[in-house]
Amino acid sequence: MNVPRKKVLVAMSGGVDSSMTTKLLLEQGYPVEGCYMKLHGNEQMHEQNIARVERVARYFNIPWHVLDRQDLFHQSVYQPFIDIYSQGQTPNPCTFCNRLIKFGTLFEFARELDCHHLATGHYVKCDGQYIYQGDDPGKDQSYFLFNIEPRIIPHLLFPLGSWRKSDVKAMAADIPLLASLATQKESSEICFVEDSYIDVLREHLQVDQPGKVLDTSGNVVGSHRGYMHYTVGQRKGFDVPLSHTALYVKQILPKTNELVVGTREEINLQRFAVRDLNLFLPDPGQEFTCEVKVRYRNPKAPARVLLGAGGSATIELERPEYAIAPGQAAAFYEGTRLLGGGYIV
Numbered sequence: 001m002n003v004p005r006k007k008v009l010v011a012m013s014g015g016v017d018s019s020m021t022t023k024l025l026l027e028q029g030y031p032v033e034g035c036y037m038k039l040h041g042n043e044q045m046h047e048q049n050i051a052r053v054e055r056v057a058r059y060f061n062i063p064w065h066v067l068d069r070q071d072l073f074h075q076s077v078y079q080p081f082i083d084i085y086s087q088g089q090t091p092n093p094c095t096f097c098n099r100l101i102k103f104g105t106l107f108e109f110a111r112e113l114d115c116h117h118l119a120t121g122h123y124v125k126c127d128g129q130y131i132y133q134g135d136d137p138g139k140d141q142s143y144f145l146f147n148i149e150p151r152i153i154p155h156l157l158f159p160l161g162s163w164r165k166s167d168v169k170a171m172a173a174d175i176p177l178l179a180s181l182a183t184q185k186e187s188s189e190i191c192f193v194e195d196s197y198i199d200v201l202r203e204h205l206q207v208d209q210p211g212k213v214l215d216t217s218g219n220v221v222g223s224h225r226g227y228m229h230y231t232v233g234q235r236k237g238f239d240v241p242l243s244h245t246a247l248y249v250k251q252i253l254p255k256t257n258e259l260v261v262g263t264r265e266e267i268n269l270q271r272f273a274v275r276d277l278n279l280f281l282p283d284p285g286q287e288f289t290c291e292v293k294v295r296y297r298n299p300k301a302p303a304r305v306l307l308g309a310g311g312s313a314t315i316e317l318e319r320p321e322y323a324i325a326p327g328q329a330a331a332f333y334e335g336t337r338l339l340g341g342g343y344i345v
């Protein structure tokens with residue numbers, strides 16, 4: 001006799017991924033409910049997305065909910081995004097949202113609805129103990145999940161982990177009533193950024209304030225548009241008239257509105273620190289070896305992690321890496337298995 005499946009709450013954005021997540025879970029025999037969360041402040045976008053979620057929920061004949069978490073999102077994702085840029089660092093807002101909202105308050109809501117599982121359309125895999133990279137190398141989103149609470153992993157379902165995005169779109173295109181999902185524009189990488197992050201910052205801060213560019217010896221060599229326009233590792237957008245070699249941002253100095261630039265060799269780092277460590281390993285010891293990804297699109301690099309006090313760690317890379325930006329996540333892996341990570345200091 002088949003054991004009945006426990007109920008799942010699917011985080012539904014109105015996009016193709018979470019809609020096809022719903023379809024796959026229903027096919028696997030799970031009772032499913034859906035939930036759209038109002039997070040950013042763009043009401044027009046919410047209306048459009050809610051109409052899509054309603055269409056999908058009706059098509060699959062499942063109950064669905066709207067959860068308003070705009071206040072929590074503002075306070076724990078949007079405002080820190082602005083504050084971190086103003087401190088001269090590069091924030092990773094999706095990791096805040098994943099910890100506190102998608103896999104935080106939404107999980108609490110799932111429990112209120114008596115749902116044992118929570119599912120999203122992330123391209124990752126999960127065996128109930130660990131999260132793994134998704135099979136589609138161009139879509140794997142495990143990096144953004146390094147900071148979720150370990151206690152909720154046993155409840156998570158990610159049916160798209162073994163799918164390629166192109167096949168997910170083809171599956172949607174085969175359902176006449178939902179075919180438009182397959183062709184709709186992909187949502188931007190950060191849900192509240194329509195075009196450029198600088199437009200968001202400009203609403204709150206004086207981002208356009210020209211400043212000095214220094215070389216690594218402290219000489220003034222050029223000018224820039226305002227430090228918030230830049231990320232460590234960036235090569236373009238500042239002016240160093242007399243340089244004949246490619247120069248990259250090595251350091252951002254918010255107090256003096258200065259950038260320090262250097263050659264590729266000068267900006268490479270082999271050792272750096274992280275804070276707010278989050279580990280899925282039950283017993284990591286004082287140090288362990290793994291591979292580290294310091295940016296979403298960077299390949300994983302072999303490293304040693306030395307644990308320090310108060311959730312800090314030092315990362316020693318086997319070979320120097322380029323563009324290690326304070327504020328970004330450093331996610332740890334063993335093969336495709338996500339071990340956790342921390343924020344680069």
Ligand SMILES: Nc1ncnc2c1ncn2[C@@H]1O[C@H](COP(=O)(O)OP(=O)(O)OP(=O)(O)O)[C@@H](O)[C@H]1O
Nearest residue numbers: 011012013015016017018035036037120121122187
């Ligand atoms: N506003 C929202 N309400 C509920 N769940 C959401 C919302 N936004 C995103 N999600 C969930 O988080 C997952 C990952 O979101 P992300 O924006 O990274 O992916 P996406 O490729 O745009 O997904 P989709 O095609 O489902 O919109 C989505 O598949 C969905 O399950």
